[in-house]
Amino acid sequence: MMQSTTLTWLIGASSGIGEALTDALDKPNHTLLMSARSADKLEQIAASTAKGERVALPLDITDSAQCDGVVAQVKETYGCVDRVVFNAGTCEYMNGDALEQDAIERVLQTNFLAITALTNQVLPLLLESVKQGRTPQLVFVGSSVTYLALPRAAAYGASKAALRYFAESIYNDLIHLGIDVRMVSPGFVKTPLTDKNDFPMPFLLSAEEAAERIASGLRGNRFDIHFPRRLTWLLKGLNALPIRWRFALTTKSSRLHS
Numbered sequence: 001m002m003q004s005t006t007l008t009w010l011i012g013a014s015s016g017i018g019e020a021l022t023d024a025l026d027k028p029n030h031t032l033l034m035s036a037r038s039a040d041k042l043e044q045i046a047a048s049t050a051k052g053e054r055v056a057l058p059l060d061i062t063d064s065a066q067c068d069g070v071v072a073q074v075k076e077t078y079g080c081v082d083r084v085v086f087n088a089g090t091c092e093y094m095n096g097d098a099l100e101q102d103a104i105e106r107v108l109q110t111n112f113l114a115i116t117a118l119t120n121q122v123l124p125l126l127l128e129s130v131k132q133g134r135t136p137q138l139v140f141v142g143s144s145v146t147y148l149a150l151p152r153a154a155a156y157g158a159s160k161a162a163l164r165y166f167a168e169s170i171y172n173d174l175i176h177l178g179i180d181v182r183m184v185s186p187g188f189v190k191t192p193l194t195d196k197n198d199f200p201m202p203f204l205l206s207a208e209e210a211a212e213r214i215a216s217g218l219r220g221n222r223f224d225i226h227f228p229r230r231l232t233w234l235l236k237g238l239n240a241l242p243i244r245w246r247f248a249l250t251t252k253s254s255r256l257h258s
């Protein structure tokens with residue numbers, strides 16, 4: 001099926017950065033498919049004024065039967081997709097002496113395994129876009145936590161580090177097929193996810209600022225879209241230190257440090 005409009009599928013569109021992205025990505029002749037578990041919230045966003053079309057597609061990415069159904073529905077209705085943004089994510093913090101295996105599995109399931117499975121399912125839809133002469137984007141929202149291993153972030157950081165490696169690895173192959181893989185690594189952004197944090201969040205951005213930076217990064221050509229740069233360059237710089245020096249700094253922020 002030939003398309004005259006472009007189509008983005010935003011997964012994790014119901015709150016925070018994703019909700020703000022529904023505005024930042026909005027433009028005429030553009031269809032935005034919006035997924036998340038909160039169907040009411042998606043319907044509310046779909047009903048709000050926009051330049052392009054917005055369609056609510058409720059989905060729990062950890063439910064493989066739901067994924068099968070929604071991917072089939074997208075294929076049947078649209079035939080191809082020009083951009084998939086995997087923004088869905090969850091976070092659970094824990095101290096290193098109180099690791100919770102259930103929580104680790106929950107976080108890895110949502111932030112990594114469900115996304116790799118769905119990536120596999122959306123690839124044919126992106127390849128259809130290539131056949132129509134476009135360069136589709138496959139976008140993963142990770143975190144700047146992957147630049148420096150911090151205490152309490154063992155589950156969250158590991159899930160996002162796995163996602164980064166996955167994205168970088170498949171980039172090497174998909175670039176040859178015409179698919180443009182991107183990694184987004186935000187610093188702290190004020191959202192329902194971070195509203196529960198009980199520690200200082202330096203250089204905190206609003207969800208709208210974060211969404212604008214993502215949208216602008218996607219219009220550019222850099223693989224790694226990271227912000228705010230004063231935080232992300234600091235983390236990258238610290239990560240380049242010998243590990244003994246790094247630990248000398250990061251162990252001090254452990255809650256077990258007296």
Ligand SMILES: NC(=O)c1ccc[n+]([C@@H]2O[C@H](COP(=O)([O-])OP(=O)(O)OC[C@H]3O[C@@H](n4cnc5c(N)ncnc54)[C@H](OP(=O)(O)O)[C@@H]3O)[C@@H](O)[C@H]2O)c1
Pocket residue numbers: 011012013014015016017018019035036037038039059060061062087088089090091110141142143144185186187188189190191192193194
């Ligand atoms: N906020 C930050 O400081 C920050 C920093 C770095 C990276 N990030 C990343 O940015 C992304 C967005 O986070 P946020 O801060 O905007 O948090 P948020 O407001 O909690 O948004 C998370 C989004 O993911 C969706 N989601 C969660 N589990 C899902 C599931 N099983 N199936 C489908 N959708 C699911 C949520 O929708 P439902 O609950 O309706 O399903 C929601 O739309 C996440 O990947 C997060 O790790 C955030």
